[in-house]
Each structure stands twice: as C-alpha cells, then as structure tokens.
Amino acid sequence: MNYFISENAFEFNSGTEFSQAARTSMYNSFGNLTLFVTRNYTPVFHRTIKTLGLNDHQVLNMYDFFQEATRVSRAKQNLRESVTIPKKRYVIESPNPDQSLILNEGRTVAKVNVMPATVALMGNVEYFDRFDHIVARDEWDYRGFKSSTAYFHPNGEVSLQKFYTPVGKVVLEITHMNVQGHLMPTMYKLINYCGANYRFNTENELFTFFMNEQLKQNPGTIILERASMLNTIPGIKSTKGKYFYLHSSHTNLKGQLLTTLVELMRGALDFTGIIVATKQQQQDMQPLTTLPVLAAPDTIVKENKTNLLANCKSHKILVLGRIAKEKQPQDALYILKSVQASVADATLEFRGYSTDRQLLNELDLLIEQLGLKNTVTFGNYVVGKMLDDVIEGAQVLLSTVPTEGNGMQNIEAMSHGLPVIAYNVNYGPNTYMSNEQLVPIGNYDQAANRIVSLFQDDKQWQEASILASQQAQLFTKDSVYKQWQDLNLQ
C-alpha cells in the first residue's frame, strides 16, 4: 500500500492536489494500491474527490476513518424531508435557493444552508437562541448523514465540536480553549476507539496516531505532499520509506531556503528522502541536505495531441492557475497591452480562483488604466472536459510565474498542442521547453513579440503546436510511471 498524504481535497484544488490525485490514479491503474490520504475535516470531501478524478476506494480521510464512514453510499437529504425538522411544529421558508429558514411562531430558530451546488440538500444547519446568537451548527455529510455538531461559546466562537458515526455515535470531540489568550483547538479526544479513549493536543498528533493505525493493518510507503504536515512524520512508525514531495522551489525569490524546509533538510524529521519534479532541482538541492533527493514528474497528461490552427485562431491568450500575487498576474496585462499594438483584437483570459480580493481590485484598476477593459476576462475555475475546452479554445498559453516546482499548467496546455510562452524560471519550464518558448522574467516586450509572431505566422504556430505535443510526451502516464518506478522507493 502507498499513502500519498496532504491536508485536504478542496472545491478549488491547487496543483498539489491535482498532482497527488493524478499520481494516485496512475499507481492504482498499474495495480499498485495507493490511497489519497487527507487530514482535514470536510463534509463535502466525497464530492470534491470527484473533481480530482478519484473514487471512494482511492481515498482515506482521517475524520472519515474515525467516524466509521469510509464507505457510505449516498442518500440525499432534502431539507424538506429531513426528519430533523419536525414540520408539525416549524414552518420552513426558502427565501433563496441557498438558504432556508426554520420558523417557530415567527421566530427564526434555525437556518439551513443548502449544500453548495445542490438543490435543497442539507448542508449545515445553524441554530439560534432568542437573542439571535448562534448556539450550535450541525454539519451534514455529502452522503446524507449528520456528521458533526459545533457548539459556540457565548461570544460566538466555536467551543466544542462533536463528530458522529453515520448512526449517531459520538467518536471524537474537539475542545477549543485559550492558549496564551488566543482561542484555538486544545484537545482532540477519541471516544471509545477500539475500546479506549485517546487525547491529543493537536490535529497533527491525532494524524500521526491515525497513520500508525493504518500502517498496523497495511504497511506501506508514505509520500507527504504538504510542508504544513511535516511534523506528523517523525512519530509514524513505518517499516517502509517516508518521503516528502516538494511541489515548489525550495527557495524563495531571493534564493534563500524556505524556512519551512530547514528541519527536513537537516534530516531531523525521520524522512527517507525528498522527491522533486525535475532533475535540475534535484541537483541544486542535493548538496544542501544529507537526505537523498530524487526526481520524478508531478504532472501526468492524459493525452498529447496536435491541435489544428483552424480550431483556435482566436488571438486569445490564456493564463491558467490560481490568481495570486506571487504568480505576477499583472505581467500578463502589460504583455497583452504590448501584443495589442500589433494584433488589435488580441484578448486575455484568466482561468483560476482567487481568494485575494485586494489583488483582484488592483488588477481591475490596472485593466482600466491600460485600456484593456473589453479584452480581459476572468473565467470560472473549471476542471475536466470544461478545462479541455478552455485550453483548446485559446491560441497561446502565457505563464508569468516567477518560480515553479514544474509548471503543471504549461505541460497541461502543451498536451493539447497549445503553444506556450513562459518566463525562463526554476524549476521546470527550462527542462522541457526550448529557448524560443522562454523569455527572461519581466521582459514584457520579448514575450509580446513571441506571441505576436505566433498569432501572425500560421506556419510557425503549427510547428510550435507540434513541438508542444512532442514535449508533453515526457509526461504521459506510461512515461511518468516508469520514472517513478525507477526511483525504487522503499
């Protein structure tokens, strides 16, 4: 058994989760049993894994495990059919599709927040006292059972969480109290787990216990994918290897080693080795650590094909990935402005989510200033077939990211035969792309010139498309799996 470990599966996943999930699927497709393991509590976990192309048999969530809910078939809980709301006593009002109110003689005693992207299914239910203060919130699992209750301190902060099995037995309690004046979870207590209680100060300590319970049943290789969980590893007693997969550069933009990695690199955390996406990074890192550093791709493409120019002569520039400050999205706007000097109908489309409201405002302002208002769009975060369509509808992919683990978005685009123009950065792009596809960081004019050539010279575009799909060859499933097998992980 292999355990690929990260925090969570999200509604909007980042490259780390896509990489971890694709590798999980790949291993399993070769009969190499592997679980996508997550630590965090997420009532919609079993839906989010679908967006990662995983099924219930390929995943293991810590809370699911303790809640005896790793294998539960789905039974939809429509709020109007829920036994929890006695309709002899309460009136249910649904002012909008996202929320319903439970009223007793005119007073709102509870609010049902509909599970996102469903029609009237129980998401969570918040209960209120007569002063309209929240007293409790029940969370409903995607599969249709009441999964947990959060209680609240009188000041409105979470005080206690109880987690249930699908039949309602309490199996875990999390207490939230003060540590040096700050409210935080201070205890994770397993109730009657295999006949005994266990308590832990942190979620990571609970996770270590959880992994040891797994390894007792099924020993296996561990690959941790998130630095936030590094300290869970030393306590895990494994007879096999424990690896850390680094999904990014190990340095910041100033070239300094990331502080989160210092202990790991020192060899203090009982790891067997570190894996990175590129040989280049491997070579740079190996002198910095006593641990063996290995290299194997983080990206697996499902196909590699050449697109026909006729399908996509749109003059559309695509920027793919999370919109965040460190990814320098404003660079793409300056480049677009420059492109438009030669190709007036060039447009730019961002695809990816953002949690940075301020950044989006700044981008809007810049778009206004540059006079790009009608030529820049922000599209929804999409995956799967919808993402394929977005990639195939663009004429070039632009990547202005200043530092990479591998540049997954480039490889994904190339596998569809979409030419890519990217900053020449560590790590990734300069290993699988050629010089004419790379431009120095911050050189807007050069990037714009390359794009203009592709837009104006059909022959050049077609050659670039063929080259891209050839370069993506390195990341097909068979090729990547072989590279992973060659690592000979313990």
Added chain:
Amino acid sequence: MQPQKSGIEHAQLKRADLFRAHGEQFKIVLREWDPLLHENMKATSLKSFEVINMFDYFQEATEVSDQTITVDNLDFGVANTHRVEELKKNRYLIYDINQQLIARVNYRTDQKQVASTELFDGFGNLYCVNMYDSRGFVSLSQWYTPDNKIGSETWQSPEGRTVLEAFNKINSDGSVEKVCWRLISRVGEIHIFDTLEQVTLHFLNLLNDEYWSKNEPNIFILDRAHLAQTVLRYLDKPSYNVLFLHNSHASDASHPEKGILNNNYEYSLFNINVYDAVVSATERQKNDIRSRFKPTTKLFTIPVGVIPMKQLQQQRVPMAERTFGKVVALARKAPEKQLDQLVKAVAYARQQVPQITLDLYGYKDPTNNFLAERLIESAIRENNLENIVTLHDYTDQVALVEQDAQVFGVTSSMEGFNLSLMEALAQGDIGVTYDVNYGPNAIINEGKNGYIVPLNDYKSMGEALIHIFKEPRLMQQLSDTSYEMSYRYSSDTVWAQWCLLLVDAKKMWPVKQANYFHMTINDLKGADEESES
C-alpha cells in the same frame, strides 16, 4: 424525591400507595434533573417504572440498572497517569507523567462512587465537568468558556448519545442565564426551546401521546403549580387537568377571602377555569375557593393523607404507657411553623404541670439565615428550657415518636393540610392547634380529639395543655377519639373521594374528545408524511 421531603412529596407518595393498592395506573412525573433520584427513590415505596423524570425520559434512562463507577473505571485518554487522593475533599487528583493535572475526580462517600469529574486540557484549561448519575453513567456535561463560566450543558443517554443541550448567556454583570434549549429526539427530530417551561410542555405532550387512550383521559395532577401551570393548558391534545392545592391559596391564610394570593398559586388561580378540576385537601378550603373565585371548574375535596387499614386496626397504646407530659411537633423549623410559640406555650403550661416536655422533629429551613431555628433557640433560652425542649433532626421513626407522645402541637400561621398532625392523631396523640387554615382546624374537632385555640395565642394553647394533663380520664378519652376519628382518613374513605374525580374525568372524556376531533377533523399525526412526500 429528595431524602428530606416536604409535605407535597409525602402526599404524592401516599397517593401512589393508594392508587397502587386499588389497581389504578399512575406515574409520578418529576421535572428537575437529579443525578441522585434513583438512589433516593430506593427509600420510598416507588418502583422505577412508576416514576418518569423529564430528563430521564429524554435521556432514555427511565430504567437503568445500577453500575458502580469508581476512579478505576475512568479512561482519561492519557497513558501512564497516577493519582493523589485528597480524603478531606472526597476526591482524587489525576496527573500525567509530567505532573500535569489531567482531572479531579469527586466521589460520593459510599463505595467512592464517582460523582463528577473536572477535566483539564493539555494547556491546563478546565474545559468540562461531567456529572455522573447514581446509576453509573455521565448524565450531564458542563462545557466551560475560556473565562471559566459554564457556556453550554449537554445531557447524554447512558450510551453517550447527546439528547438535550442548554445554552447560556453571560449577562453584563457576569451572571449566567440559560436562554436556549435544544432537544434531539431518539428519531432525530431537533427542537429549539427558549425556556425550560417550553421543554416541559413538549415533554407533557409526549406523555399525553404515549399514554393516549380512547377510553379514558390522561389525568395530569399538578402538585407543584410552578412546574407546569403556564404550559399544561396548552397541550396539543385534550387531557383532564387538575390543580391540587397543598397549601392555603391566600397569602394570609386567616383571611382567605381577600388579599394577595399565595405566590405558588397566583397564576393558576387567575386562570382557574382552564383546569378541569381543582382539589383541596379540606372542605373548608374548597368552600373558600368557591366563594372567592366562583369558578366554573369542578371542585373536589380529597385529603392528602391516607392511613392504611392495617395501622387503624393495630394495637392501641394507652396514655398510661406513654411518657407523661410529652408534647411533640413534627414540622420543618421554618418561619410559618412558628415553633417558638409552641416553646412558649409549653413554658406557660409548665407553671402548672412541671412534668411537661417538648420534642421538635424536622429539618432546618435555611430561610433568612435559619431565622426560625434561631427564634426557637432564643425562646428556649428565655424560658430556661434547655433540658426540657429537645431539638431533633428530621426523623423517619415517626410512629415510635408519636406512640410515646401524648400531645401533638401545631402553632403554624398557614397550612395546606398537615399530614403529621393527621398521622399523630392516628397514633392516639391528642391534638392542640391554633385555629389555622387549612387542615388542623378540620382534622381536630374541638373537645373530641383535641383543642383549637385562637391563632398566635400561645397562652391559650398553654391553658389547653394544662387542661389535658391535669385530667387523666379526659386525656384517655381524647386519645380514644383520636384513634376513632382517624377512620376519616382510611384508605377506603380517601379512595372513595378520589373515585369521584376519576369518574368525572371518565365521564367528560367523550365530550372532550369530540370537541378535539371536531376541531381537527383528522388527527394529523402521521398525515404530514403522507401528504407532503
């Protein structure tokens, strides 16, 4: 059903015995959470199936077999703990290997059964106190806020399912107030209530459903009005609701026709006609209720005391075999009992009959820093009666005490019945009482089984004692009559009076049901699933 019961609980127990003996089904319904209920019930004649405590009911713990939980049975989820016992505080302190306090375990003195545990997290915060039921399970968990107040409380079933929760508001003065209740039923229904009264109404509705019968109504008899008076009238379905007056309805019992009402009954009497029946323990109170309120509801008189036939037929103890001059009173040492006046009456009578002694039995009422007891003690000191008047605690050896006494004294300002007086007379004691409403002046017939003197006139009571103790033949005659007249409270006589009420309830039932079903056309129970799915 605390160990030291007041007259109301005694009356309920006697009624339970009476109903049980006559094959009439009943439940004693209790509202307050009490982790010692089932331990205390062992000292009564009640069986566990005859009692429904509201919290037990929701906790699915009406009948649970006893399990002794000691500190050895506790699992704190921490390996390698050790403990230190603090014998004086009846507790253990539990530490981990780093000497960090994990828990305090408070135990009851018998077998060191766990009473509660105070739990600390890994950062030294007290986060939870678990209260154990005497039957050996965590009944109530109190969850603490970071500033060390109880934020919320959860009640569990013996298996650990959370069934009821209460949420506190911290007021600006720091006081804590329950402002919300959440109930999770065994089928998973979730109810929100603002007050414990609303919870009570829901509970009574469930009982009314559970014991519903087409043939006869559920009869709810409200013995402590404040527990359900505001909600019983709002039951979903009909029932036969009875207010039982255990005390004077007027604040000044000697003026029942006017003035402020007894706080306990004020709301109920302002709404007297929502009851199907109101029961008084004496005919006199019933008549006073009728003339003051002119209610349309039915009025009954049913004594709260019952004397078993076996006791009425037992061997009588002649006066000569008792301690001469012994006067007793069995009553709480509470302000309205005015037992200091009984001390003064005895002091007065001893001027003529120096053999008179006084024994006072009953627990101390803490009102006004034990004012009543302090008044008794100063009356003893003022009259130098330290060796004559003996103060006892509450006794459960009532018969022995009364069989050795000759006179039973009552100096109360207010009564509902006075079970103790009734029982004393059934043991052949002679009664002397102030002319006080209600009970004493009905139980005692002037000159036959005792004497009634004016309220607060302890000298007259002293004269009555002198009169009794100076004439041995009269004394025996009064005692004989006490025994005889006690047949008024035989179980047969009292049962006959209950039957009048039970018959009325049954008679009214078809009408009540017809009204209800007329209004609702169909009983909607279950119809929601059919029509809305």
